[in-house]
Amino acid sequence: MTHVAVVGGGIGGLTAAHELAERGIDVTVLEAGERFGGKARSMPIEDGPASLQGEHGFRFFPAFYRHVIDTMARIPDGNGTVADNLVETEATLIASVDRPDRIAETGQPDSVRGWLEALRPAFADDLPRDDVAFLLERLLYLLTACERRRESFDDVSWWAFIDAENRSPEFRDRLAYATQSLVALRPEVGSARTVGTIYLQLLFGQLDPSRPTERVLNAPTSDAWIDPWTRYLERLGVDLRANTPATALEFDGRRVTGATLADGETVDADEFVLAVPVEVAPSFVTPELGTAAAELGRIDRLDTAWMNGIQFYLSEPVDLTRGHQVYADAPWALTSISQRQFWHEYDLEARSDGEVEGVLSVIASDWDTPGMCYDKPARECTRAEISTDIWEQLKAHLNADEPRLTDDMLVDWFLDPAIVEIDDSSAATDGDVVENRSPLLINTVGSLRNRPPADVGVENLTLASDYVRTNSDLASMESANEAGRRAANAILDRHGLRGSRARLWTLEEPVVFEPFKREDRFRYRLGLPHPAEVSHSVRRSVSALVDRNPPSGGRRLLGGARDR
Numbered sequence: 327m328t329h330v331a332v333v334g335g336g337i338g339g340l341t342a343a344h345e346l347a348e349r350g351i352d353v354t355v356l357e358a359g360e361r362f363g364g365k366a367r368s369m370p371i372e373d374g375p376a377s378l379q380g381e382h383g384f385r386f387f388p389a390f391y392r393h394v395i396d397t398m399a400r401i402p403d404g405n406g407t408v409a410d411n412l413v414e415t416e417a418t419l420i421a422s423v424d425r426p427d428r429i430a431e432t433g434q435p436d437s438v439r440g441w442l443e444a445l446r447p448a449f450a451d452d453l454p455r456d457d458v459a460f461l462l463e464r465l466l467y468l469l470t471a472c473e474r475r476r477e478s479f480d481d482v483s484w485w486a487f488i489d490a491e492n493r494s495p496e497f498r499d500r501l502a503y504a505t506q507s508l509v510a511l512r513p514e515v516g517s518a519r520t521v522g523t524i525y526l527q528l529l530f531g532q533l534d535p536s537r538p539t540e541r542v543l544n545a546p547t548s549d550a551w552i553d554p555w556t557r558y559l560e561r562l563g564v565d566l567r568a569n570t571p572a573t574a575l576e577f578d579g580r581r582v583t584g585a586t587l588a589d590g591e592t593v594d595a596d597e598f599v600l601a602v603p604v605e606v607a608p609s610f611v612t613p614e615l616g617t618a619a620a621e622l623g624r625i626d627r628l629d630t631a632w633m634n635g636i637q638f639y640l641s642e643p644v645d646l647t648r649g650h651q652v653y654a655d656a657p658w659a660l661t662s663i664s665q666r667q668f669w670h671e672y673d674l675e676a677r678s679d680g681e682v683e684g685v686l687s688v689i690a691s692d693w694d695t696p697g698m699c700y701d702k703p704a705r706e707c708t709r710a711e712i713s714t715d716i717w718e719q720l721k722a723h724l725n726a727d728e729p730r731l732t733d734d735m736l737v738d739w740f741l742d743p744a745i746v747e748i749d750d751s752s753a754a755t756d757g758d759v760v761e762n763r764s765p766l767l768i769n770t771v772g773s774l775r776n777r778p779p780a781d782v783g784v785e786n787l788t789l790a791s792d793y794v795r796t797n798s799d800l801a802s803m804e805s806a807n808e809a810g811r812r813a814a815n816a817i818l819d820r821h822g823l824r825g826s827r828a829r830l831w832t833l834e835e836p837v838v839f840e841p842f843k844r845e846d847r848f849r850y851r852l853g854l855p856h857p858a859e860v861s862h863s864v865r866r867s868v869s870a871l872v873d874r875n876p877p878s879g880g881r882r883l884l885g886g887a888r889d890r
């Protein structure tokens with residue numbers, strides 16, 4: 327019988343354990359923390375069995391997720407499965423400090439008109455017409471590009487791809503800076519391949535009547551998902567060891583022979599799955615391992631950014647929209663969700679002596695721009711200052727017309743414990759007052775080549791974490807889950823169990839674009855640019871010429887061209 331040791335019990339590690347254990351393989355999961363689930367776990371905010379829960383950040387499941395949903399549907403919970411704990415959202419509120427709220431429907435549209443209405447906040451309203459036309463052209467470019475999307479768009483920034491510099495401020499806000507609140511990725515450094523592909527997936531999600539556009543959980547993530555999952559894994563015989571940090575992988579030049587634990591013990595196994603976060607993985611890559619598998623040596627070139635959550639516990643439910651809120655003018659790129667309306671089975675009042683009736687869960691994705699209260703970026707604020715500034719930014723957006731959030735509602739707050747105040751005596755901190763012990767991988771320009779596959783060139787080592795090269799691509803629970811499946815498949819293949827591989831999905835795009843992709847493949851092989859690139863560069867050259875000439879000269883030049 328094969329024994330597999332998984333180092334790290336986040337979504338990636340638990341998925342690998344799940345796939346292997348269901349196929350009769352003996353699995354041990356070594357988790358450094360007290361709880362399983364990694365970034366997706368919930369945590370009690372105080373001691374005691376019935377404490378309120380806090381989270382690293384709220385969880386959302388867009389329509390294109392397949393792997394995570396499939397896993398959830400295989401975890402028993404009560405009379406059903408964990409997938410039954412997913413609930414649909416209905417609308418996203420886009421709040422602004424000085425403009426009226428905009429609402430984007432996320433419920434399933436039941437007519438063509440409904441679809442167009444749902445897409446309106448993304449496209450129309452205040453976007454100049456030629457920006458809308460340009461955006462559609464760029465999206466068609468993405469949709470009709472062959473492998474060049476994967477092979478060359480990763481070297482272009484999303485900012486450059488959508489020509490943000492030369493578009494209207496509204497276009498920049500909606501199409502460029504939105505990436506920051508979504509995934510803490512500045513458009514100037516985000517890969518056009520990743521951002522463009524995911525943007526399309528989100529858009530298709532709105533148009534697909536067969537699947538909910540986005541879903542959230544009906545209770546804190548651990549209650550709704552992670553706890554039933556670990557119970558199920560234990561029933562399958564998985565040895566789940568919390569509070570068991572590993573410090574090294576022992577390598578004999580060919581194979582990994584053991585995982586060394588912090589207490590000095592060594593865990594032996596036939597196969598090892600490294601499922602620790604991207605910022606931790608390099609500490610396991612010795613020079614020998616890096617030589618055996620060059621991909622391992624490049625993990626430390628991957629970039630991370632700060633994206634962390636805070637929960638505000640309120641004396642009232644404060645139902646803003648039945649879905650997420652985006653704070654368009656918040657310097658710290660805030661998004662939120664009012665949880666109470668989704669957490670049907672979760673008794674907040676019982677957990678707070680009747681004091682708490684609402685939870686506003688907020689994520690801050692920009693830690694470098696000065697905030698509203700202290701004129702300092704979040705990373706230069708204390709934990710209490712971070713909380714105050716975020717609260718004020720929310721109020722500035724939500725109370726523009728009527729008071730929806732008031733100070734007397736605030737009972738308590740819980741900021742992600744990964745945000746830790748730095749001891750004054752510590753080494754140079756560049757003015758930072760806090761450090762983030764749990765940053766998130768970002769898909770920067772050119773980063774694809776530094777992302778390793780799950781199956782690296784060491785014969786009994788695989789990787790299962792959100793930085794691994796996957797179809798789902800963006801650092802998320804979906805990509806961590808896909809990576810866990812890929813790691814399990816590599817192990818199954820090596821041990822002659824190829825017939826029962828875990829299922830993998832690709833990101834679907836409408837088949838109607840296939841003939842155009844085939845045509846582009848032909849051009850690409852001949853070294854020719856995509857037609858959209860040709861028309862874009864002609865337009866750019868003409869406008870550059872017009873810019874260089876005074877208005878009359880510009881007209882003369884264009885007029886002259888037409889005369890000829």
Ligand SMILES: Cc1cc2nc3c(=O)[nH]c(=O)nc-3n(C[C@H](O)[C@H](O)[C@H](O)COP(=O)(O)OP(=O)(O)OC[C@H]3O[C@@H](n4cnc5c(N)ncnc54)[C@H](O)[C@@H]3O)c2cc1C
Nearest residue numbers: 334336337338358364365383385386572791792802803806
């Ligand atoms: C604020 C925020 C909000 C997010 N929201 C969403 C969302 O809505 N939807 C979505 O799909 N994704 C979301 N994500 C991303 C998603 O949470 C992560 O991409 C995913 O959970 C990563 O899973 P993982 O298993 O790769 O890594 P992790 O979750 O980082 O798990 C790694 C595990 O390894 C353990 N570990 C570390 N070192 C050791 C060691 N030495 N020995 C043993 N164990 C170790 C850690 O304790 C951890 O449990 C969000 C991320 C953030 C930061």
